[in-house]
Amino acid sequence: MAKEGSSVKLYGMWASPYVLRVKIALKIKGIEYEYIEEDLANKSELLLQYNPVYKKVPVVVHNGLPIAESSIILEYIDETWTDPPYLLPKDPYQRAKDRFLATYLQQISETLGKTLMSEGKATDDLLQEYWKSLDVAEELMKDIFSNGSPSFQDSKPGYLDIVIYSFFWASDVMEEIFGLESLTAERYPTLFSWTKALSEVSEFQDVTPSKPQLLQLLYAMRQK
Structure with a gap:
C-alpha cells in the first residue's frame, strides 16, 4: 500500500x-x-x-x-517502501550480481534492437553477436537455478525476475512480427522456463498487456 x-x-x-x-x-x-x-x-x-x-x-x-x-x-x-516483499536481495554481493545480470540483459536487448533495424551483412553480424550474448546469459542463469527450474509458489519475484520478464514475455510476438526466434526452449531452457514461470505469477498477469493488442500495434507500426 x-x-x-x-x-x-x-x-x-x-x-x-x-x-x-x-x-x-x-x-x-x-x-x-x-x-x-x-x-x-x-x-x-x-x-x-x-x-x-x-x-x-x-x-x-x-x-x-x-x-x-x-x-x-x-x-x-x-x-x-521498506516492508517485504523485497525486490533486491539484502546481501550486498547478491544485490550486485542481480544488477550486473540486469545490465547485461539490457545490452543484449539493445543488440537485438539494432539487429531488427539493420540490413544485409550488418544484420547477420549483429544476430551472431546477439546469439552469443544470449548463450552467455543462459549459462549465467543456470548457475542461479542449479537445483532445478525456477518456481515462485513460495516466494515473490524480485528485481532480476522483473527485468527478465520485461525482455522475454513477448518473444513469440516478436517472432511473428519479425520472423526471428529470440528465445527457444531448446537452446535457452533456463531463460525460457524462467519466463514461463513468471508468466504464471498473478502480479505479472494482472499488468501484462494483451498479446493480440500488442500484435496489432506492431503491425500498424510496421505498415507506417
Whole structure:
C-alpha cells in the first residue's frame, strides 16, 4: 500500500516493456498509484517537464518528485517502501550480481534492437553477436537455478525476475512480427522456463498487456 499521505503517479505507455517493469514492481509491493497513459507521438508537457533529459516513459512522480529510468525507479521503490516483499536481495554481493545480470540483459536487448533495424551483412553480424550474448546469459542463469527450474509458489519475484520478464514475455510476438526466434526452449531452457514461470505469477498477469493488442500495434507500426 502507499504510505499514508503519499501520492504516486506513473506516466507510461501501455506497450512499453520498461513501463511494465514499474507496474509489476508497484503491484508486488502493494503500492497504490495513479496511472497516466502517454501518447508518445504527442508527449504531454508534464512528461517533458518531469523527464527533460530523455523525454521518455516511465516516470514515477512520488509526492511531486519525479524519478526516471525503469531500473532506477525499481530501486527507488524498494528503498522507499521498506516492508517485504523485497525486490533486491539484502546481501550486498547478491544485490550486485542481480544488477550486473540486469545490465547485461539490457545490452543484449539493445543488440537485438539494432539487429531488427539493420540490413544485409550488418544484420547477420549483429544476430551472431546477439546469439552469443544470449548463450552467455543462459549459462549465467543456470548457475542461479542449479537445483532445478525456477518456481515462485513460495516466494515473490524480485528485481532480476522483473527485468527478465520485461525482455522475454513477448518473444513469440516478436517472432511473428519479425520472423526471428529470440528465445527457444531448446537452446535457452533456463531463460525460457524462467519466463514461463513468471508468466504464471498473478502480479505479472494482472499488468501484462494483451498479446493480440500488442500484435496489432506492431503491425500498424510496421505498415507506417
